Amino acid sequence: MIMVDSRKYIGAAFGLSVSVPPPQDPDWPGYYGDPGAVINRFVFDEASNFLFEGGSLVLGHRWQGTGERWDESGVLAHLMRRSREFRSFRPAMADPTTGKVPPAIVNLLAWPDLPPPESEEEPWRLIQEGILEIRQVRPEGVDPAYLDRADSRDAARALLETPAGEYLRIRSLTAMRRQLADLADFRICLGGDFGKASRRLPGVIEEALLACRGGTKPLYISGAFGGAAKALADCLLQRELKPGVEEMFFTPEPIVELMSGLSAEYPAVDEFEGPSTRDGWNALEWFQGVSLDKLAERSGLSTDQYINLLATPNIERAMAWVAGGVEKVLRPGSKS
Amino acid sequence: MTRPPLFKVYFVYHGPDLPDIRRHQAEVEKAFEWVRQDRSVSDLDEVPDVWERVRFKSIPDKATWEAEECMDAFPIPTLFVVMVTDAMASDPGMREVLDSIATLMPKPPESATCDLLAFSFSSLALGKLPPLFSKRQVGLEANLGESRIAPHKLGLIALHRARPLLGAKLKPKDLKIFISHAKSDGIFLAISLKESIEKVPELDPWYDASDIGNGSDWISGILDAASSCIFLAVRTNAYEQRKICREEFMTALLHGVPIVVVDALMEPISDSSPLPYSCVPNVRVPDGNTYRILRVMLREHLRVLLMQAMALELLPPGFSTRVWPRLPSPAAVKRACSAGKAENYWLVPKALCYDAEFLELRDRLATGELAISLEHLETFRPLPVIS
Numbered sequence: 273m274i275m276v277d278s279r280k281y282i283g284a285a286f287g288l289s290v291s292v293p294p295p296q297d298p299d300w301p302g303y304y305g306d307p308g309a310v311i312n313r314f315v316f317d318e319a320s321n322f323l324f325e326g327g328s329l330v331l332g333h334r335w336q337g338t339g340e341r342w343d344e345s346g347v348l349a350h351l352m353r354r355s356r357e358f359r360s361f362r363p364a365m366a367d368p369t370t371g372k373v374p375p376a377i378v379n380l381l382a383w384p385d386l387p388p389p390e391s392e393e394e395p396w397r398l399i400q401e402g403i404l405e406i407r408q409v410r411p412e413g414v415d416p417a418y419l420d421r422a423d424s425r426d427a428a429r430a431l432l433e434t435p436a437g438e439y440l441r442i443r444s445l446t447a448m449r450r451q452l453a454d455l456a457d458f459r460i461c462l463g464g465d466f467g468k469a470s471r472r473l474p475g476v477i478e479e480a481l482l483a484c485r486g487g488t489k490p491l492y493i494s495g496a497f498g499g500a501a502k503a504l505a506d507c508l509l510q511r512e513l514k515p516g517v518e519e520m521f522f523t524p525e526p527i528v529e530l531m532s533g534l535s536a537e538y539p540a541v542d543e544f545e546g547p548s549t550r551d552g553w554n555a556l557e558w559f560q561g562v563s564l565d566k567l568a569e570r571s572g573l574s575t576d577q578y579i580n581l582l583a584t585p586n587i588e589r590a591m592a593w594v595a596g597g598v599e600k601v602l603r604p605g606s607k608s
Numbered sequence: 609m610t611r612p613p614l615f616k617v618y619f620v621y622h623g624p625d626l627p628d629i630r631r632h633q634a635e636v637e638k639a640f641e642w643v644r645q646d647r648s649v650s651d652l653d654e655v656p657d658v659w660e661r662v663r664f665k666s667i668p669d670k671a672t673w674e675a676e677e678c679m680d681a682f683p684i685p686t687l688f689v690v691m692v693t694d695a696m697a698s699d700p701g702m703r704e705v706l707d708s709i710a711t712l713m714p715k716p717p718e719s720a721t722c723d724l725l726a727f728s729f730s731s732l733a734l735g736k737l738p739p740l741f742s743k744r745q746v747g748l749e750a751n752l753g754e755s756r757i758a759p760h761k762l763g764l765i766a767l768h769r770a771r772p773l774l775g776a777k778l779k780p781k782d783l784k785i786f787i788s789h790a791k792s793d794g795i796f797l798a799i800s801l802k803e804s805i806e807k808v809p810e811l812d813p814w815y816d817a818s819d820i821g822n823g824s825d826w827i828s829g830i831l832d833a834a835s836s837c838i839f840l841a842v843r844t845n846a847y848e849q850r851k852i853c854r855e856e857f858m859t860a861l862l863h864g865v866p867i868v869v870v871d872a873l874m875e876p877i878s879d880s881s882p883l884p885y886s887c888v889p890n891v892r893v894p895d896g897n898t899y900r901i902l903r904v905m906l907r908e909h910l911r912v913l914l915m916q917a918m919a920l921e922l923l924p925p926g927f928s929t930r931v932w933p934r935l936p937s938p939a940a941v942k943r944a945c946s947a948g949k950a951e952n953y954w955l956v957p958k959a960l961c962y963d964a965e966f967l968e969l970r971d972r973l974a975t976g977e978l979a980i981s982l983e984h985l986e987t988f989r990p991l992p993v994i995s
Contacts, residue, residue: 278974279967316652321987324963350652358963580992588611589992592922596991 281327287456289479293463293499323355329377330456342392352398375405383410383444384422411443439534442472446545449479459483461493464500472523476500490571494590505582507559521556523547572600613663614917616686622696623668629691635763637664655959656986658914670701685721685773692728697736710738760899764808767906774913784814786837788856790846797842804898835863838909842870848881857883862940864932866908887934919955924993929953934960950978958984
């Protein structure tokens with residue numbers, strides 16, 4: 273009997289910060305065509321591979337897609353079916369002390385988004401089987417009774433139209449991303465749009481910030497798909513950013529006002545929850561001060577390799593660096 | 609995902625000639641097409657296919673040619689199929705296109721990643737072009753009645769010419785088509801296939817009665833050919849009952865050569881078989897169209913070569929890899945390992961693996977003496993080396 277399990281990522285939790293970037297310049301060497309279709313396919317392939325190799329995923333994904341019901345043709349639905357298939361042929365990885373099997377996919381939702389109701393058969397079956405965990409994350413220090421008022425989509429919509437609701441949604445997103453950072457052992461940032469007008473920071477940038485903040489977990493950023501991750505890569509490489517791109521690292525003025533107005537009533541946990549402004553703390557300066565050597569070291573790569581990861585316009589090559597770095601972190605003595 | 613092509617086919621013709629050459633164009637395009645498996649399934653359920661990365665492009669005029677990427681920038685294997693006509697030879701714009709194609713042809717052609725397949729309706733037209741076009745003309749019988757180069761033959765020749773471009777290390781015998789059959793009931797189809805192959809210029813069959821010399825050891829001759837040629841099994845009722853046929857098939861499996869099965873069973877229901885027919889492409893020809901078999905055969909070989917090219921794309925220098933058309937059996941693993949020199953990576957297409965078997969085999973290889981890493985081709989990610 274062979275006493276070996278050669279799956280590469282057993283027990284490792286991966287956080288993927290990926291969203292569709294703005295359209296690219298067709299003359300850019302990394303131009304890859306229709307961003308929506310490409311990103312969907314890419315996320316599915318890479319995430320399937322992590323699951324196949326024994327890893328788990330930590331996501332902050334809207335289970336409804338663009339509609340009201342469970343998005344059965346969405347990436348999350350496909351990934352869950354995939355993780356169900358992969359479970360059948362290897363012993364489950366139960367925790368030795370509790371005997372509990374960790375879920376293959378943890379999906380966090382920011383208040384007021386609600387987990388799927390029991391009437392949504394497919395996700396509920398997977399939740400019962402322990403493959404999926406979906407839960408809502410709420411901001412700290414806020415009266416639960418107030419947050420409980422968003423118990424339906426209509427009630428949530430109504431609350432979000434109030435300044436407090438809008439502010440608490442921003443805080444919830446940050447709290448969710450904070451938990452995503454805590455739960456994931458590895459974070460991979462790709463693509464990413466400029467974010468909505470009501471954002472604190474674009475999702476990909478905020479997730480990278482919170483993952484980087486702890487100073488211990490591997491963080492892989494690739495500019496290959498362009499968007500926010502490319503801006504982040506350029507910032508880490510101390511390249512000059514275009515004025516429009518630079519705005520990604522700052523909170524829009526109306527949101528700064530909103531956050532300042534309500535911060536006394538609902539105080540932020542620390543500066544990483546506050547607005548990013550030109551005259552105060554800001555994400556741009558923070559990232560410019562990050563040491564590439566340290567980032568590379570904790571990601572299992574040399575500094576040269578990390579610079580290659582940041583700069584390459586070839587996504588396959590970027591993912592090869594990620595795979596090599598992850599392997600090095602998980603198995604420090606490995607060849608690569 | 610839109611990734612750079614692994615192979616390019618340019619179909620060059622004179623725009624106004626399109627009504628005459630439309631069928632040739634369709635056949636060449638069909639030879640290299642990517643057939644999506646099932647359009648009713650979601651995009652995410654589709655299995656990645658190397659044929660997605662073959663680019664077919666028609667060049668009807670100078671403007672289209674000039675809009676193409678610079679050939680020097682991407683050393684991607686490329687085949688030019690040029691339909692030469694009198695009108696084309698007299699058109700100054702097209703002459704410029706043809707001259708620039710001629711300058712792209714490397715010398716000697718054997719070591720090239722670029723080839724030219726000229727097809728002419730007129731020897732006068734060919735005479736007006738650089739001599740290279742006459743040298744790479746598909747055959748002199750181009751206009752002669754039944755044996756002329758009909759569109760379907762042009763498609764096959766294009767597929768054949770693509771093989772050395774993708775497989776630089778291929779020897780002439782690796783390109784031959786081994787016809788494995790039972791003499792008792794498969795000889796008729798086997799002879800028909802042999803003749804069909806011989807009628808296509810440049811294609812070469814391996815047929816026991818013609819290719820084994822007098823007085824030589826015929827069993828070792830057969831098994832030697834089965835281990836290197838591409839393998840065509842004519843599955844008749846007697847096929848798997850013949851020991852030598854089973855051995856031929858197993859030898860081809862052990863060596864990981866491309867295999868295609870021609871299903872020539874008389875009954876609609878077949879018994880369980882000792883041979884794993886379902887792990888290779890199967891073709892039926894109820895209409896007797898043997899060219900369909902040849903197209904599937906050449907495409908299967910090209911699929912393996914495209915997979916190899918895909919692996920090489922990511923492989924860092926100093927590492928070696930071997931692509932298997934399907935998950936190797938324990939016997940194939942043992943044979944490959946007993947040879948002593950092993951590659952760093954073995955790659956298999958994800959779509960053709962059952963995950964549990966794949967992982968078990970990977971465990972065995974990882975703990976074996978040669979420490980080979982078994983990977984899925986589509987997710988193969990070796991750490992790149994900085995040059």
